[in-house]
Amino acid sequence: MTRPILTRLLVTLTGATALAISASAPAHFQELIPAVEIVTIKSGNPVVLQLQFTHPMERGPAMDMGKPARFGVLGPAGQEDLLASLTAREVEGKQAYAAEYRVKQPGDHVFFVEPAPYWEPAEGVMIVHYTKVVVDAFGAGEGWDAEVGLPVEIVPLTRPYGLWTGNLFSGIVKQSGQPVPFAEIEVEWRNDGSVTPPADAFITQVVKADSNGVFHYAMPRAGWWGFAALLEGETPMKNPEGKEVPVEAGALIWVRARDMN
Structure with missing residues (x-):
């Protein structure tokens, strides 16, 4: 299993039963996806963001989101509470959210969400995925590595925008502000329907951080x-x-790669 909590929960099970449960536990990902990762005069303003709790590589199923506990942005002017900007929407009959944010000045904007806890009976855990995404505004290029101060957080070591397909993304996993040695990181591509994984192992990639909590992953597709x-x-x-x-407690970050056309 790639999940440390699941490993602990399964230790009392026999091998055959444990394998059956682990094979049926796909990775949940809290999505926080902006329409654009770089705001320019041509791209327009405001930034539209979609929030959904789902299995991105498998394109579902979606899961119900309760109203998030926190939703905000850390930008040039500091941290701003955006919870009131959320509007409910439905995805596959499940509750999700959307928001719009009008950029007020150049600079990098770290959008983040603390979703409502989600009960997963198959795993016996409450799931809270502290998720963020960075949007650059008007080429300022500053503030992309700013820490929100979430209980668990991935701090990018690679600028998380302006990335080509094949670029290496690096980050550091932190809990309570401290690096987490040898943390496991699950990686999934938000499937647009053009890829069918040949086996379950291709759905969720797994990398491990080093003794300083640092990990790397080369993104093979836009x-x-x-x-x-x-x-x-x-x-x-x-x-x-x-x-x-x-x-x-999941520390998530979303990063976009683009083809060099």
């Missing part, structure tokens, strides 16, 4: 790539039945 470091939350939560259960 489009949006999600990087998710799945860590165990420091404090258990209660599931819908009122029982205390572990928390999967």
